[in-house]
Amino acid sequence: MFSLAKHIYALERTMRTIPHLPTAFEYYSAIHMTQLYQKPFYVYQDIPAQTKQQWGFPLQDMGVDLADERFDHIAQVKYYRSDSEITYGRLSTFLATPLLVGRKHLTLSLLRPQESILHAHIQKIVMRGDITDHTLCAKAFLHAMK
Numbered sequence: 001m002f003s004l005a006k007h008i009y010a011l012e013r014t015m016r017t018i019p020h021l022p023t024a025f026e027y028y029s030a031i032h033m034t035q036l037y038q039k040p041f042y043v044y045q046d047i048p049a050q051t052k053q054q055w056g057f058p059l060q061d062m063g064v065d066l067a068d069e070r071f072d073h074i075a076q077v078k079y080y081r082s083d084s085e086i087t088y089g090r091l092s093t094f095l096a097t098p099l100l101v102g103r104k105h106l107t108l109s110l111l112r113p114q115e116s117i118l119h120a121h122i123q124k125i126v127m128r129g130d131i132t133d134h135t136l137c138a139k140a141f142l143h144a145m146k
Contacts, residue, residue: 022079029111063094075109082115113138
């Protein structure tokens, strides 16, 4: 039987070995999503090629940073510093993923530090419910890295 606790522990262990903070933030975000939705989320680069192909996703990076095990819910992770703005151009490939893979009803999420700012165009997309915006505490992330 699959254990969410073991999955989270493995993500935490991996996260602490990564010196590149934006990449480590992807693992922190996967932990958050796993806890929030009570199902495992995986960092895209760790997903085997055959699994990506099975669900119709590209092998190369097309903006997807996290996915659940059935690829029904995907996420983009942005580790932007305080007062940095996330623009449409930074999310456009990710936002096009449902069309690129032929699955219009994918659930999309954006995970970012709460200190970052969404451009007005992205705010409209969030308000329409096309993507869920998850803001995480950068200080808690940095503390978790210890």
